[in-house]
Amino acid sequence: MEFAELIKTPRVDGVVLHRPFLPTVEGTLCLTGHHLILSSRQDNTEELWLLHANIDAIEKRFIGSLGTIIVKCKDLRIIQLDIPGMEECLNIANSIEALSTLDSVSLMYPFFYRPMFEVIEDGWNLFLPEEAFKELESMTDEWRLSEVNKDFSICPSYPALVTVPKDIDDDSLCKAATFRHGGRFPVLSYYHKKNGMVIMRASQPLTGTSGRRCKEDEKLINATLRAGKRGYIIDTRTIAVAQQAKARGGGFEQEANYPQWRRIHKAIERTNILQESLIKIVEACNDHSNSMDRWLSKLEASNWQSQVKEILTTACLAAQCIDREGASVLVHGTEGTDSTLQVTSLAQIILEPACRTVRGFQALVEREWLQAGHPFQQRCAQSAYSNEKLRSEAPVFLLFLDCVWQILRQFPCSFQFNEHFLVMLFEHTYASQFGTFLGTTAAERVKLKLSQKTVSLWSWVNRPQELERFLNPLYEPNSLVIWPSVAPQSLLLWEGVFLRWNRSTKCLDEAYEEMVHIIEYNKELQLKVNSLRRQLAELETEDALPQTP
């Protein structure tokens, strides 16, 4: 299919762009296969380049022959375009609608994007499972890297290589896989250096109403326990939901069959409820006619903050089991691709200082989200404004980022990256020129040949000139476990995402710059003092030399 077929009017002059808190721009609007561009064709003025993929919904209005298109983006921004001429306006609107809802992955912009920079370090090769396993091997010999899923037939949503207990052979893995939803048998998620405890993750066991059991599954997870030790199973669903799952063939681990494990149920909501929550909170944040009471009640009704609280609480629980109780943990919900990953990845941020660095966090996203089979493409197909029928969209990853932000806010000096880094990741999961978040599983990414045909987000982010913006000037490596507070008073609305387009950032940017300035100045001073000290010391030794021949 040619994009040109979808573009009836590629260019309109005299279009006026309105954006909140920015001056209006008048210029020429151009549509290309992947972008909506507005340029005033004057020097020193900003151009608008908007990926069609970033457009979540549009609305059109007419007053006489002046048409107006309201463009609502997946990054939650809302802009307005005034387009002279009814026909032009209709054509533009139709094209945007068509181009922003293309279904085929291979038509996505990342397959067309050619970087204007030299790729020094290819992000596609940065976080290979083999490398991660080498690191694990240096700490323990209790685990092995299994190729049982190398053709993705045992579990289509798992990567080709998974880390499993050394004593469990591939045959057992195959059998255990048949007992778990989608074949997601228990695999290693995190190894806690300090005491050798681990977080494993899986999907729900297929016990059904008849209470089926699977010896291999039991053996597999018991193999992770030290002699005489007990572990915890954290089921991210309430007991009621888990019970209901039995009727559909799912279920949970029965105490009788897993006597060494203690099961805890939490209440992280399912994906469709999370999406509703997102729609409501965005609606509340964008409605400026609210009175105080109405705003608070809408914020409450959105339940967004409760979701954040529940996810963080569960992650804290998992981390507590590991660090305080010295017990290993198995985490799962239903499919093991959403709430499970929120919990395992957040627990690692709490426990493992390395995950709070830029590279460590990228590795975590690769390991716990991309390779672990979080279906980014489905979850991020629509954002908060879309009028389309919901399929399986859900802000699962955004909630994870929100939780990370909450911890970052409580420990502002313990993260190497800053809030901008998290916001950037949020943007790129919904629309990007990079291939990193395309596809739903590792298998699909291999099939799409993403690593050959597209550029990795990390290749771009890790360039020093880009990275600079994302570094936290306050960072001091903190080797401790960091326990966030989950009291509702401690959890704030993430203004950087939800109020981003509803406020002027001038004063906040100014404060950030001032902070950077203070820190930079401090470094500079110290350097100068040290260098002077050194010079003086050298001089003194020189002076001393002739006296000691």
Place this chain on the structure above:
Amino acid sequence: LKHLRLPHVEYVKLLDRYGKESTIGTLYLTATHLIYVEQDNHTRKETWVLHHHISSVEKLSLTVSGCPLLIHCKTFQRLHLLLPRERDTQDVYQSLIRLCQPVSEDELYAFLYNPNQTEAERRDGWDLIDMATDFSRMGLPNEFWDISSINSSYELCSTYPSLLGIPKTATVATVTGSAKFRSRGRLPALSYYHKDTKAAVCRCSQPLSGLSSRCVEDEQMLKCINDANPHCPFIYVVDTRPKLNAMANRAAGKGYENEENYPNIRFHFQGIDNIHVMRSSLQKLLESPTMSDYLVGLESSGWLRHIKSVMDAGVFLAKAVCDEGASVLVHCSDGWDRTAQVCSLACVLLDPYYRTIKGLMVLIEREWISFGHKFNHRCGHLEGNPKEVSPVFTQFVECVWHLCEQFPCAFQFNESYLLIIHDHVYACQYGNFIGNCQREQQEMRLRERTFSLWPYLLQNQAEFQNPLYKRATHNTVLRPSTLPLHFKFWCGMYNRYDKGMQPRQSVVNTLLALTLRHTQEQKTMTELQRLAVVDGILPGPIGTVSLPPDQNGCPRTTPTTSFGQSNGDCTSVSTCAGGKEDSGLEMSSQKEAEGSSATEHELQTKTDKPVSMVTQKEKVTESL
């Protein structure tokens, strides 16, 4: 000391916010403080609570583990104690009830307290803030405004200051006539003069207009205020009350200005609720934050709605003065609560001076103390009518905090400055906030018998500095957003003593520590350079590091704040990992409990505390 029934009780448990985790220690009662000392093998932690800070003491019903006593403080601290014996509990309860509500002014802490100052220092301390100086900073007197001593003996208005800014054209007859037509004689007087636009913010109380009364002198007075601003043909008259309340007052012979009788006024209601609504709103706010329906509680308390209404009124004033160049006359009923809030907030918005450490003192001294905000009644310093107590000043402090959040570089001070001022308003340790008006303060001879808070704050200003302050870029009016979504719950105030809820690392303190280091490094640098020149590495006195000029013109002396990394504390998982259906809820409250008992100050960290507390401590240790 006669009210002390029991000097100390041993084996007292201090429970955390959720009534769970507890520590064992000894409870001491002194003439001025309640002290809880927690002692195990290595640490000795002390929690000091000033009796004046205690707002209520409750005896809860007996439990198997002891007799509970719940103490609420005006600083939003909360102590849940468990005493071993019923009789002791009763004695402690009786003592505290008596001690936290003194009957006579002489019992207030300020009359005992001496920060080791000489008489000369005391006098200088009280002279630090002077109204005449502030008037001259505004450029007054000038061709339009006079600084009048017509109220020097407080005969014109007993609750007003002795010095009043009055329009030059207003005759004595006009002024006295207008005072008679205003509730409690609180006539229109100058609050703030905006040099750039020549517009003024004036304040008064409601007119005694009733249903149809009028007063020529009062009408003349408003005309004089109008005439004092040559650039604008009208003045705004802002009644900060809801219209309904103002109308109800008419029946009682009070009310509001009738636009037909007053030439060239534009009348506005602002809809800020009265002290009783505010009091019960705060009560709800403090009760509500239970875990599950935190936002519901926040909404139903109405607290942020009230904060927004004060802020909206302040913004209205600032806009009128700055954008329209119009003078504004503000009143509510008596003109000492809402009027004080709104006028002082407008000053913070309009004038960068009031965003400095010294400037805020001047503002509080003028708009609150000298214009007769009834601190004794509103703070409940003495035993009295509980219906007079209301968090009016707290709301003003919160509004300033919201502005600090929206404009992080516009204020010279940081959050802890607001908190310490708030603490001292209730503490009665210094004389500033004792009494209901200037006249009462003079009658009590506060300047001779007590000390002023302001010098103490100035001496310790290093720890109140906002490291991000950039005066140069914020030298004009502030234009805050008052959309509801820009207001948030002030955890740093209302949950200040729940340390677990606060961020574990503080950006402000980190940056303060860095700026402190700058000063030291600069000293080292100078010294090294001197050596280097002596040794001949550097050729003479060049090559000095260019230091950025201290833009705030204020000495960056040693902040006492230290910064350290910490991690939280965490409760054991075993108590809640029961696999129960509702274990989620239990678990979450367990988590939230972490660190919430950390209300203690360690004895060693004297630097964090007001000098006074340390002195007092020595006294107490002797008496123990």
